[in-house]
Amino acid sequence: MSEGAIRYHRRRQAAGAVDGRRRQASKAAAFAEAIDAWLAARGEAAPCNVAELHAWLVAEYDYPGSLRSLQRYVRATYPPPPKRARRRVETPPGAQAQADWAVFRRVWVGGRQEDLLAFEMQLSWSRYAVVVWSRRKHELAWLSVHNEAFRRLGGIPASVRIDNEKTAVVQGAGAWGMIHPAYRAYARAVRFHIDVCPPRAPQAKGKVERRIRDHRAGLDPCRRHWESLAELQAVTDDRLRQLARRRTCPATGTDVETAWQREWRHLAPVPVLPEPFDRVGTRRVGDDCLVAFEQRQYSVPFRYVGQRVEVRGCAETVQILTEGRVIASHPRHTETRLVLDPAHFEGPSTETVIAPPPLGRMGERLQAIAALAPEHRPVDLYAALAEVAR
Numbered sequence: 001m002s003e004g005a006i007r008y009h010r011r012r013q014a015a016g017a018v019d020g021r022r023r024q025a026s027k028a029a030a031f032a033e034a035i036d037a038w039l040a041a042r043g044e045a046a047p048c049n050v051a052e053l054h055a056w057l058v059a060e061y062d063y064p065g066s067l068r069s070l071q072r073y074v075r076a077t078y079p080p081p082p083k084r085a086r087r088r089v090e091t092p093p094g095a096q097a098q099a100d101w102a103v104f105r106r107v108w109v110g111g112r113q114e115d116l117l118a119f120e121m122q123l124s125w126s127r128y129a130v131v132v133w134s135r136r137k138h139e140l141a142w143l144s145v146h147n148e149a150f151r152r153l154g155g156i157p158a159s160v161r162i163d164n165e166k167t168a169v170v171q172g173a174g175a176w177g178m179i180h181p182a183y184r185a186y187a188r189a190v191r192f193h194i195d196v197c198p199p200r201a202p203q204a205k206g207k208v209e210r211r212i213r214d215h216r217a218g219l220d221p222c223r224r225h226w227e228s229l230a231e232l233q234a235v236t237d238d239r240l241r242q243l244a245r246r247r248t249c250p251a252t253g254t255d256v257e258t259a260w261q262r263e264w265r266h267l268a269p270v271p272v273l274p275e276p277f278d279r280v281g282t283r284r285v286g287d288d289c290l291v292a293f294e295q296r297q298y299s300v301p302f303r304y305v306g307q308r309v310e311v312r313g314c315a316e317t318v319q320i321l322t323e324g325r326v327i328a329s330h331p332r333h334t335e336t337r338l339v340l341d342p343a344h345f346e347g348p349s350t351e352t353v354i355a356p357p358p359l360g361r362m363g364e365r366l367q368a369i370a371a372l373a374p375e376h377r378p379v380d381l382y383a384a385l386a387e388v389a390r
Contacts, residue, residue, distance in 0.1 A: 027065035028073035034061055046078035086203065090251060094266030096124040096195070097157040098208035099149070101137065101165070102216065108225040109232065116221065116229075119145035122208045123157060127249050128260035129211050131219065131236050133229055140315035142167035143186050143276035150190070152237065155267025159193040161205050173199040186276065191268060218243070279313035289344055289356070293318060296337050298330045299344040305353050 028035070038053060039045070047053045054070045057063035063070075099121040106113045117137055122129035130152040132145040142165070150156055162168050169177035177196050187194050197204040219239060226232045241257070249259035283291040285304045290297040293311045300309065300320055310321045313332060318339075320328040330339045349355040 026069060026073040026076075028057075028063075028070050031057055031061055031063060032077075046081050047074050048081045050074055091124045092266075093125045093263040094155070094157055094268075096159050096161060097121050097153070098124060098161045098205040099146075100163055100205065100208050100212060102212045104216075104221055107221045107232075110226070110228055116232075117141075118212075118215070118219075119149060120208055120212055120215065121146075121149040121153065121160075122211050123153065123260065123263055124161075124207055125251055126259035126263040127207065127211075127247065127251075127256050128153065128244055128263070129208075129215075129240060131215065131240060133221075133233050133236065135229070136315075137167065139167050139180065139182055140276050140278050142183065144315040146186070146190075147273045147275075150270055150273065153267065154264050155270060156190055156192050157267060159195045160187075161195040161197060163197055163205070164199055168194070169196055182276070190271065190273065275312070275314050275319065277312040277314045277319070281311050282308055283311050284308050290338075291320060294332075296334070296339060298328065299340045300328050301344045302347070302356055303350045303353050 034057065035047075035053065038056060039047065050071050051067060053074075054063065054067045057070070099119065102118040102120060103115065104118060105115045107116045109116070114135065117134045119132045119134060120129060121132075130149050132148040132152075134141045134145050146160075164173040164177060166180075168180055168183050170180050171178040174196055175198070179194055179196075183194065202209050219236060221232055221236075244257040244260065245255050247256045248254070249256050252259045252262070279294070281293060283293065285291055285300050285307055287305060289300050289302045289305060291300055291309060291311055294313060298311075298318055298320065304322065304327060307322065309327070312319045312321065316332055318330045318332045319326050320330075328341065328344065330341070345356045347355060
């Protein structure tokens with residue numbers, strides 16, 4: 001607003017001028033009898049849903065005014081609607097945890113900026129909170145962050161209250177929503193109840209909402225550069241433990257960490273948590289100790305050559321299993337198409353498989369040079385290799 005506009009209104013105010021629009025009759029005043037009849041039929045003293053009243057006036061009486069004009073008339077003519085009180089319930093120990101996502105944009109990790117997601121889970125009784133960082137928000141990430149959160153809490157609460165995320169509720173919302181089949185199967189295996197909040201009701205999980213607001217100020221990852229997501233996770237875990245010793249639990253009057261130690265006895269023990277995966281296949285290990293999966297090749301310990309193994313695409317890794325045991329694990333969705341672990345080609349021969357021949361001097365030198373940082377590698381690489389070949 002300009003200074004001239006302020007001076008103009010101050011002069012009008014000093015002169016006692018009145019806005020001419022206030023003298024105009026409201027369009028809704030001509031429909032006062034219809035509005036009163038509508039309220040009497042509903043047994044109300046004042047309209048609680050003006051939008052519904054406006055739609056009814058337009059349909060039945062061709063009301064020419066806008067919803068805003070009707071709202072002004074209702075506000076000036078009828079008393080305000082009664083306020084709805086909310087019931088405050090303090091859950092017993094181990095009964096509930098609340099969970100939600102928080103987005104932190106343009107965080108420096110490993111030399112580049114990316115958007116990170118913080119999965120926050122807080123026990124409702126002790127207020128003990130944990131944060132798990134993730135790069136993605138798909139179904140595998142949703143189940144993986146649950147695993148990490150339960151490990152940090154040290155147990156499984158009876159129920160987990162969540163928002164209407166698409167990774168959790170595939171259709172509908174609230175108590176009538178349809179739970180994602182993978183999430184329901186996970187909850188059944190881990191043994192907790194999924195408690196979905198009503199739509200557009202953030203106060204239904206206000207404890208974790210409050211914690212997210214506090215963490216945005218106290219745990220903002222945008223303040224420094226992180227070498228890796230693991231470093232950010234380690235610093236966050238340490239910071240939350242410190243905060244738990246300083247914060248006070250309203251239910252007990254002690255610090256949050258002491259209250260959490262008391263609640264921990266009421267949590268179900270953490271089982272062997274399932275590693276979530278969205279793709280699975282059976283492959284035969286080739287003579288070169290590789291299996292193909294998702295247009296890439298992954299190495300397997302050489303003693304499994306010729307055997308059929310199960311390959312699972314998990315949230316961040318590709319797991320290779322045989323007889324229910326994980327025999328190899330590699331990062332998933334890498335830029336390289338050939339993912340090798342040199343340790344898979346080492347070791348003594350077995351009764352059925354002869355160990356691969358050793359690398360030799362040239363191969364060992366190549367591996368040593370590849371392991372060096374770029375600034376420490378020989379300037380004349382050809383000369384370094386030729387010296388080995390003599």
